[in-house]
Amino acid sequence: MSSRSSSPSAPVRVRFAPSPTGHFHLGGARTALFNWLYARNTGGDFILRIEDSDLKRSRPEMTEDITEEMKWLGLDWDRGPFFQSNRADTYRDLSRRLLDEGRAYEETSPQGDGKALIYRVERDKEVSFEDMIRGTITFSPQEIKDIVLLKSDGSPTYNFACVADDHDMKITHVIRGEDHIPNTPKQLMLYRAFGWPPPSFAHLPLILGADKAPLSKRHGATSLKAFRMGGFLPAALRNYLALLGWSPGDGREFIPTEDLIRDFSLSRVIKRAAVFDYQKLIWLNGKHIQATPPAELAEMIRQFLERKGWHNAPRARVETVVTLLGHRLKTLKDILEQGECFFSDEIHFEPRAVKNHWEKKEVPGILRQLKSVLSSADPFREEELEKRIRGLIARDNVGTGEIIHPLRVAVTGREESPGIFKTLEIIGRRMVLKRLDQAIEYLEAR
Numbered sequence: 001m002s003s004r005s006s007s008p009s010a011p012v013r014v015r016f017a018p019s020p021t022g023h024f025h026l027g028g029a030r031t032a033l034f035n036w037l038y039a040r041n042t043g044g045d046f047i048l049r050i051e052d053s054d055l056k057r058s059r060p061e062m063t064e065d066i067t068e069e070m071k072w073l074g075l076d077w078d079r080g081p082f083f084q085s086n087r088a089d090t091y092r093d094l095s096r097r098l099l100d101e102g103r104a105y106e107e108t109s110p111q112g113d114g115k116a117l118i119y120r121v122e123r124d125k126e127v128s129f130e131d132m133i134r135g136t137i138t139f140s141p142q143e144i145k146d147i148v149l150l151k152s153d154g155s156p157t158y159n160f161a162c163v164a165d166d167h168d169m170k171i172t173h174v175i176r177g178e179d180h181i182p183n184t185p186k187q188l189m190l191y192r193a194f195g196w197p198p199p200s201f202a203h204l205p206l207i208l209g210a211d212k213a214p215l216s217k218r219h220g221a222t223s224l225k226a227f228r229m230g231g232f233l234p235a236a237l238r239n240y241l242a243l244l245g246w247s248p249g250d251g252r253e254f255i256p257t258e259d260l261i262r263d264f265s266l267s268r269v270i271k272r273a274a275v276f277d278y279q280k281l282i283w284l285n286g287k288h289i290q291a292t293p294p295a296e297l298a299e300m301i302r303q304f305l306e307r308k309g310w311h312n313a314p315r316a317r318v319e320t321v322v323t324l325l326g327h328r329l330k331t332l333k334d335i336l337e338q339g340e341c342f343f344s345d346e347i348h349f350e351p352r353a354v355k356n357h358w359e360k361k362e363v364p365g366i367l368r369q370l371k372s373v374l375s376s377a378d379p380f381r382e383e384e385l386e387k388r389i390r391g392l393i394a395r396d397n398v399g400t401g402e403i404i405h406p407l408r409v410a411v412t413g414r415e416e417s418p419g420i421f422k423t424l425e426i427i428g429r430r431m432v433l434k435r436l437d438q439a440i441e442y443l444e445a446r
Helices: 026-042 060-073 088-100 158-168 183-194 224-229 234-243 257-263 278-291 294-308 315-328 332-338 351-357 363-375 382-396 400-412 420-427 429-445
Strands: 013-016 045-050 079-083 104-108 115-119 127-131 135-139 147-150 173-177 200-204
Touching: 013 026, 013 173, 026 045, 026 060, 026 173, 026 200, 026 224, 026 234, 026 257, 045 060, 060 224, 060 234, 088 104, 088 115, 088 147, 088 158, 088 183, 115 183, 127 183, 127 200, 147 158, 147 183, 158 183, 234 257, 234 278, 278 315, 294 315, 294 332, 315 332, 315 420, 351 400, 363 382, 363 400, 363 429, 382 400, 382 420, 400 420, 400 429, 420 429
Parallel strands: 013 045, 045 079, 173 200
Antiparallel strands: 104 115, 115 147, 127 135
């Protein structure tokens, strides 16, 4: 017995079929992405199906988590979501059909509280299929136990419901993780029992952690929500997940989504497991941040500012700061540290910055001179501020760092910052003078 595609000329129709028993995680997101890319590349349909037939473990809030995170990731579906819990009559009728034909039998549960309905496996025919990634895979029927169709409580098993759903939804390609390979021969047997042509199958490589064990919670956060809250861009995550098991073939790593769609093919999916590299994701995220228009970045970053309690940041200021910091941000969340001096009324002086640049006894006097020079700057703009500060440096015949470094610590609290003159302009006269006063007070208190 060998699988074949539903129809050579049938339009591509793929599905992502998660169970709502836990948060939407990276493994599921990679599977959803590959299905989505294949559909978009071929002009086919991408269907979302919620496999909630396990009524005891399925949770409505997890369905909401799946759909919300898929929307955030940009994986729009063409049909659905469909729910297995709405198809109980279909599963019952199909299983009864096999029972009536003598292909299935009933078995009373050990507790005696119901009867399971079980498909009788034919032992005289091997099961073989052409995996679009792995080539020919063959199973002996002796390896396969009889297949439960309906459990004693009347609910369908995964393999049975999956076959019924994929047939009714006219799925042409099933793209899923390699952990499903043992399920495939069972499903092919059910397709044969019903006389239905099976879809084509493609089994994706596992995702491993750095220790080469299957990726799990012990490797750190793996839910999509954690990455969203951590300041990752959907485009960066799409890019990185695509590279976990697929390659464009020319060494590219930074790949915009439109290029992913254009270049994606199952023929370039690798068989070996993919290793999740958090640092590479961080790097890619920084690249996508740099490639995103400042206005678009500012809109995304405002959410992080508001969660921090910085509700009053004008949109224009956010966009200006994003433009200034863009190359420094590796995640959107970095704005909370890198951009604190622009949005918070409070200032925190880094101990390292204080130790390196405020230890000399001349520093309070330098800050007083800076306050005097800056208070009368008109306009309070980058060019005018640079002219006045460089004038002070020339007048006192001191090294540039003797003035700039103490000033930077005073107005940003940090040892490093973007260009100090532009930074002063964005922070504004009132806040700059206030922070110089706070710095002087801090040093005198020591």
